[in-house]
Amino acid sequence: MTTQYLMGELSLILAELQSVTTDRSAAGDVARLRREAETTPPSALAPIIRRALALTDALCWTSLTHVDSPAFGRQAAIAAELFEFGVCSGLLNDTKTLRGTRP
């Protein structure tokens, strides 16, 4: 995988996440994260994908709290895509540290 591909693919997944974000403030966070993914050096992508996963996790919990199961379903699907991309691209090596932020 080329570095440009990694940056572009992460950008695309974050765009998908942005489209299923129900909260305006969180949408801004995702937009900023996407901007970082597109502008930071490829070597700095790993922390961004970790933050993206943490953000997606928080979004899922928010949707559950609001009993918004359609939103939860869409966000969880993107979380899975994000995780799979991170693992396959080698950006997420230490997956044991990736745990949900809430019980």
Added chain:
Amino acid sequence: MTTGEQQVSETQIAVHWREEGYYRPSASFIAQANSAAPGLRERFSEDRFPECFKEYADLLNWDAYWHTTLDTSNPPFWKWFVGGRLNACYNCVDRHLATDRNKAALIWVPEPETDAPVPITYQDLYVRVNEFAALLKDFCGAQAGDRVTFHLPMVPELPVAMLACARLGVIHSEVFGGFSGTACGDRIADSGSHILITMDGYYRNGDLTDHKAKGDEAPTGTTGPTWQATAPSKPPTATSASSAASTTSSTSPDTASAPKNSNPPASPSTK
């Protein structure tokens, strides 16, 4: 899997899966490999460096033949084949016409996956590259040394546009198709490009993506490209994506749109 064993997801497998295996090529594959040529190691031995690479230079067609194989006088700015001049587009396309006119220069595998692969012969490629070069030169006013930005996905129009730029001596900058319009705009500003080549949409992972929206977003907040050549609004199915952009590249002026802050020429000619 025996009863009682736990089901494992694909992601869990992927976490532990690493590409570490070694695969020995078959004897027949080794026999046909280029590096199996007799005397190869001797021909490219250290004591013959760098003159040994002359044989690769001789595989190309030169407009002006080079006089120095490698200039190491100003490291790290090493220069190969100093004094030489060639056209990369001519070497990739034109010179194959005499013998391989009807041979596939590239075979595009489109989406949706049910669509048939699209072969593009050297003759087709030659025509399309020239059409697009004419569009860049006459309609967009591109000259040698100018910068052009591509925001294109993996479609045949991408190599066509690249080759057209090489034909004119124009410098191209490809922005990954997945990037946002804002990121594309940053790269336009950084490169000082005044022409953006994009398309209206394409299929990605089975979904039709609205790519034109990014193209509209890209010039905002930058100096902006003078011209934004865009494929017309057609559903980019396998064949129509190809023909859509080829319609653009066939220099139809109404398929190129100028941003609001642009200054189009009074009478854009296309050929």
